Amino acid sequence: MREIAVVLFPGFELLDVFGPLEMFGINPEAFSITLVAETVGAVASNQGPKSWVETRLEDRDDYDMILVPGGRGTRTQVGNEPLLNWLKSASEKAEITTSVCTGAGLLAKAGLLDGRKATTNKISFDWVQSQSDQVHWVKEARWVEDGAFWTSSGVSAGIDMSLALIEHLVSEEVATQTALYSEYERHADAGWDPFAKIHGLV
Amino acid sequence: MREIAVVLFPGFELLDVFGPLEMFGINPEAFSITLVAETVGAVASNQGPKSWVETRLEDRDDYDMILVPGGRGTRTQVGNEPLLNWLKSASEKAEITTSVCTGAGLLAKAGLLDGRKATTNKISFDWVQSQSDQVHWVKEARWVEDGAFWTSSGVSAGIDMSLALIEHLVSEEVATQTALYSEYERHADAGWDPFAKIHGLV
Numbered sequence: 001m002r003e004i005a006v007v008l009f010p011g012f013e014l015l016d017v018f019g020p021l022e023m024f025g026i027n028p029e030a031f032s033i034t035l036v037a038e039t040v041g042a043v044a045s046n047q048g049p050k051s052w053v054e055t056r057l058e059d060r061d062d063y064d065m066i067l068v069p070g071g072r073g074t075r076t077q078v079g080n081e082p083l084l085n086w087l088k089s090a091s092e093k094a095e096i097t098t099s100v101c102t103g104a105g106l107l108a109k110a111g112l113l114d115g116r117k118a119t120t121n122k123i124s125f126d127w128v129q130s131q132s133d134q135v136h137w138v139k140e141a142r143w144v145e146d147g148a149f150w151t152s153s154g155v156s157a158g159i160d161m162s163l164a165l166i167e168h169l170v171s172e173e174v175a176t177q178t179a180l181y182s183e184y185e186r187h188a189d190a191g192w193d194p195f196a197k198i199h200g201l202v
Numbered sequence: 203m204r205e206i207a208v209v210l211f212p213g214f215e216l217l218d219v220f221g222p223l224e225m226f227g228i229n230p231e232a233f234s235i236t237l238v239a240e241t242v243g244a245v246a247s248n249q250g251p252k253s254w255v256e257t258r259l260e261d262r263d264d265y266d267m268i269l270v271p272g273g274r275g276t277r278t279q280v281g282n283e284p285l286l287n288w289l290k291s292a293s294e295k296a297e298i299t300t301s302v303c304t305g306a307g308l309l310a311k312a313g314l315l316d317g318r319k320a321t322t323n324k325i326s327f328d329w330v331q332s333q334s335d336q337v338h339w340v341k342e343a344r345w346v347e348d349g350a351f352w353t354s355s356g357v358s359a360g361i362d363m364s365l366a367l368i369e370h371l372v373s374e375e376v377a378t379q380t381a382l383y384s385e386y387e388r389h390a391d392a393g394w395d396p397f398a399k400i401h402g403l404v
Binding site: 006013014015017018019021022024025026028032033035042045046047048049050051052054121122123153154155156157159180181182183184185187194195198199 | 228
């Protein structure tokens with residue numbers, strides 16, 4: 001059983017969070033989910049709907065996996081030192097640290113992707129890239145794995161990365177069953193990325 | 203501007219709710235989102251994470267669109283008369299009533315799909331079908347439109363139905379841009395459904 005800490009902040013992108021949590025959540029025997037934020041209470045997403053958080057960042061930093069979503073809120077959070085410091089200590093203890101979309105900007109700002117390969121949202125690529133010039137930014141990828149750090153492309157790419165993580169951590173069969181259960185046509189190739197070209201990156 | 207009421211109950215399926223809300227939420231000039239439930243407060247999803255609801259069912263039933271998700275909670279909610287009655291009155295006032303996954307079971311139990319074509323989750327097809335024998339259940343479909351009632355297949359099918367609704371209510375261009383923004387490879391064909399065969403329905 002692996003416990004996933006999902007870092008919420010005002011303006012998080014809904015599907016960045018709940019696409020992956022659907023996939024992990026289909027397998028409660030393998031993954032448990034804890035939403036974490038700076039304070040206990042309701043956290044408003046970029047789209048409006050609020051999530052309820054019961055665990056503060058300062059309460060714990062010992063999780064098996066960390067998931068950092070993107071969304072407009074990342075623009076503010078790159079200046080949030082306590083949050084960046086938490087990401088540093090928590091990712092040191094975690095087996096896997098993941099980001100979806102512009103969540104990679106927070107990992108980059110915390111210095112956690114320095115010397116590593118990573119990817120992010122295609123529309124906000126320049127902004128995320130500007131958070132660290134020590135990262136080998138991959139422009140064309142559905143997701144990028146570099147050791148303990150897995151970063152996905154924009155929004156729905158988090159779903160495919162999560163299925164790849166389930167395959168990596170559990171089994172290919174469970175990943176396939178998870179996609180079938182959720183009636184999701186999975187992209188199992190990390191290099192599949194038509195959006196890089198559409199958005200003018202390659 | 204259309205206001206969407208999203209009906210939450212304990213045990214709702216995460217992606218049934220937040221896949222569609224990502225797509226509608228990308229277009230705040232066209233859609234606003236209100237989470238509604240029997241009581242104000244935190245509502246736990248089937249996967250654990252909780253959403254925060256500020257509007258009670260009894261507060262209002264005058265929305266432009268209704269979205270009913272599925273999830274294990276539907277098994278209990280088919281016996282919830284106040285909720286079924288709210289669905290009847292709200293759908294009478296709404297321009298569009300939609301369900302994702304086993305949410306169709308609640309619409310069917312409320313009698314709202316009688317005489318109409320509808321679809322639902324492929325794994326729980328028999329259970330949903332048992333809620334009303336007056337519905338023309340379509341076994342093989344990503345989603346089904348019958349006038350004001352749009353019903354989608356399981357979990358991630360709600361994303362494709364939402365993009366089709368955006369196309370129907372706004373424009374094809376906006377639907378395409380929404381999918382590109384969220385880096386989602388859309389299924390624009392309502393008849394696309396490999397899962398019906400995989401799950402033994404056809």
